Amino acid sequence: MQMSTELFATLVASVEASSDRALSNNDAPRWIRKLSEEDAILMSQADVRDVCIVTRHLRALLLQHEGKRFLTVSGLDADDDLPEGFEALELTPSFLALAVSQLKLAPRASPIEIFDTIESSFAGEDGYEGHELEDIAKLFPSVSVFKLNEDADSSGSIWRSVGVLLSKFYGQGPIELSGEALNGLKELYEAGSNHVPFRNIVQGHLAITWSGLFLELYRAIEQLYSVPKLVKLTDIWASPKSFYELAELLESQLGWRPKEEDALRELIESCDASLLEMLANELCPDAENKSQAVAKAIYKQRNSLVHFRSAMPEQCYSNEQWNNRICLMIKLVSQLYERHGNNYMLPRAQ
Template identity: 35%
Template sequence: MSNEIFGRLKSAGAKDEPGFLVDDNARWIARKDDKDASLMADAEVTILPLGMRSFASRISFDGERYFCFSGLPVPDFLPDGFEQISATPGLFGAVFVNADLPVTATAAEIRDAIEEQHRGVEGYQGHDLQTVLDLFQEVDFFRVASGADSIFLESLERVCGSYCARGYPGYPLGLSSMTLSSITELFESGHDTLPYHLPLQGLLSYTWPAFYLELYRCIEQLYSVPRLQVLRKRLAHAGPIAELASTLESIISWRPREQESLSAILSKISEGRRASILSSFSLSADTVPTATGHNCAEKIYQLRNAHVHFRPALSAPLISAEEWDRIIYTMCVTVIEVYDLFGDIYTGNSLDMA
């Protein structure tokens, strides 16, 4: 581990300055304790790349859970059961090995930090961790507090989504505080069966349509439910609808009709939610139609088609940032409600066979 860390520092210095520091002197980070050293060697580490210079990670060891983030702003307010902690040699080492953490220091800064500190120098017992941390891209570490049992804290994608929403810097999208609150609620309180990688991709997007389409795809996963809920009953099929849908598509290429399925799903949500969908999706020149599932599906599907297909008759409407923000908010709360209604039915955790 130490050879890799200091080897990477030497390589980075050599790229910045030819002839930089060529020696074989041993260097290492001063250890904290035996438990931390075991964490570095034995922890289960999952890395979630988010971009060229950003990532999230979950570290599990000895019954404890840690998360780390790099390239993202630290939120002012963290989720319940989530606490920021100082880095340790073990945590840093676990992330370093698995995330290919880049060096950000110049050759001069690296030289000042390591050239005259190594084995053989009187009093050397290893480099101070902070000295080494300052040479790499910044990483922030967090621990799940003892006794915290929220389900969302088990998922790296959900924790990452909550973290990004809570710490959203105001760009690239002008998401309002109300919309960010709905996004946070989606990640922290949404149904287990929600495909959380989709809203996370949307939140990290640089365009409104991209975020919209990811939220649309969340609902799209449930399109088979209305039809297959009836078929499952007639066939006395005991497995989940998700399994039945996969079987039908792979064997006979059956897929539900999109707008028809969306209409059937939205007819089951609350009338107030349908009214908010039509209000949000009806632009300034439009007349708001009656709050039916059909009318809601038509609005949502038309906007989806306008940004998926490239045909003259389907040109995307001009939508202001404020209108997009309202649409994203409405889609978030609609996704939450739809999965509360259909999530268990889709996965087979519900006894509802109607």
């Protein structure tokens, strides 16, 4: 009932903030007509696992209830061709109330439309049993509800789940991502290491420029830069702490951090030879020392995007070239976290 009260309080506040209309009964209790006892229980007992405000319009809510996981999303146009592990559900009063409350959804309808919908119906009026769901739902941004496959790795992470949907329904996104790039992102969201910083990947996925996506993928790799040196250090000086903790201590207490280009080269050397070959063919086809040349090329591109100096001009690439580079960066992120994610994030066994 509290969430239903919050929903109608949001509508009342929208009318009160306008000079167009004035409710004569703004304090009167209102609610959405009860669908079922099961739905009412979901509203009161569902465990809110996570909330993410991805953009101003794209927002998501991850719920757990009676052993089932649900993803509620606002601001994403999805059709019936859903990715594997997603089952579309009908919007119910509980899912709408939870979405409005947890995602802080503001009404999209005008104050006049809201006034016309709620003014004459309220508790105490003869025959009032609540507003119809469709009448209230249309006053807010669209909300989609999905039941997730609990066995899927992505179902436990709101950012991974949102990423899977973005990969499927990118549509008229701001950059011209190829089918291969979108499939690569989808595979990363679905099957990548749990330690990949998926929030960064989603932010890059929604970037309005190629450089935004490239830099978020680079940042994901950058987090692992201390790994090669920490592997050597802990071989002779064991520590139960995760590499993440050790890297933080070394930088905060001693002011040490790895040299980026050298660290990138060492990480690349830990990858499969086939991936190194693909990177070299795209970035530095004539190089003799491929790992060094690939690291230099990636780091140079990073610098040209981060810095704004005449000595570091940003290079212009075609959509095809950008897609090739993005696909390779996705593969690099995936493989590096598969190899080093556990060591970096988890405490080490003694």
